[in-house]
Amino acid sequence: MRRTGLLYLTLVAFVLLHNDFWLWQDGRMILSVPVGFLYHVFYCVVASALFYLFVRFAWPKHLQDDSGGAQEP
């Protein structure tokens, strides 16, 4: 439970980090691309790693148990 809470907090912090205002006017080229672009490419990679942790440690396991035979809507 504590681990899940920590993951939720990390997700909130990660969402805030999307706003890289400190790189707004930075036109430096790193790895052949502008740094402001590279930051967001890495952001995608880190997002994937973060969601791996969610899937590994915060998966809603109870959902599978609820999925018995279909009833009429």
Add this chain to the structure above:
Amino acid sequence: MTLTIILIYLALVLIIGLASHRLFRGTGEDYFVATRSIGPFVLLMSLFGTHMTAFALLGASGEAYHIGIGVFGLMASSSAVVVPAVFFFIGTRAWALGKKYGYITQIQYFRDRWGSDGLGLLLFIVLTGFMVPYLLIGVLGGGLTMNQITHGQVPAWAGGLLVSIVILCYVTFGGLRGTAWANTFQTLVFMVLGAATFFTVVDSVGGLSNGLAKVAEAHPELMIRGESVNRLMFASYMLIPLSVGMFPHIFMHWLSAKRAETFRHTVVFYPICLAIVWIPSVLLGLLGTSDFPGLTGGAANSILVRMIGLHAPDVLAGLLAAGVFAAIMSSLDSQVLSIGTMFTHDILAHYGFKDQMSERRQVWFGRLFVVLILLLTYLWSLMSNPSIFGLAIWSFTGFAGLIPVVVAALFWRRSTKVGAASAIIAVIVSWAFFFAQGWQVPGYSVGQTGLMPVAVILGLSSLAMVLGSLFSKAPEPIALAKFFEPSAQNVRQSVPLQSTPQTG
């Protein structure tokens, strides 16, 4: 040669879609949600292919051409965190409820959750209304690509018509299984060929460093966010990908999953897939400013296709154009099918035709409605040429504004049908207000502050949901029992406390 390759590709997609018809079991559930049998890989590919439209390829490169690298952060990396989160928190729960109660559309769930017929009808109208501009993006993109890649030999109207007919054939016969199969194939095609396009063009311009150095020299403002992307706009744009939680076509693909665990791969790999598609799109849009300077407005939508035509040899150009078609069609098919599905289940079956029609007949009526909607969209595409990016953002804004409805349905016991209806009405009114003010203004924001209309619409719909629910009668516990575990408070009230075991 280019045209021949495109036609061969379209025939291939058609064969795959139609081949899935051999597995058709003749039931509505099989046609509309593939009997909930889709595995992890096909779910990832079909969801991703469905989500990525002409918007991701043509719209993104066109917008990068105008405002530079900021486009990637505005839509790609924001989606990389928001979309998997929506799949994780909402998609898995929607799937579980769909499986348990046999839902095929999201409207069935909302009707059932709040016990309201009128709410379902209201949602059908709103969802279809927001979906039509989204369909238009695909038809416009198909026509544009065909026209540009054949250097004007094939008119745009013929390209749009061809795409519509191919989709119509495999959607009407293959249903969701055909769509999922065709989408998987097409997603792989546009990811691989998108990368091939990128490396071919970059090689032709003398390498990425060289190409971007030229862009930086001529347009340094495109290499930073600077003045072209307002900070408040950037932050509020992050709300737009929430739209994925209310897209009817995405909801339908969720329901097709075999198990809850099927979502795991999609949640983890979605951000990587996004990066694979958006990196080439944005960078090619930037490189295009050197080769094709001076494009204005919607004309920049064609920059990717122009770059392919200029830098790729004839055969490769055909293959790469096929990749663009793949992206367009893999979304258009699911969108069209979802509208047909909603019409069949939420209108035809729900309003008394269920007993008068066999399941096969209902499926045929769904197909007929699909033909009608595609025809109307196609006719609209002949009359307008708006910016693909702009059109998509307005459509996404509407869907994102509705997100409190699904969040409240899944997580808030106290929410009521009055709250849900208030939220939907708040979205309709506020969206119409902003659309009337800003649909012809490129880069429109609220009072030109940079704040995207989606932030205000979402705030209003959330407020309407909360106030509408709190000021209406609380739902009966018996109505909630179907959707929620009994709360600790209810358990305490209904189960007598056990006496402390005696010892000794």
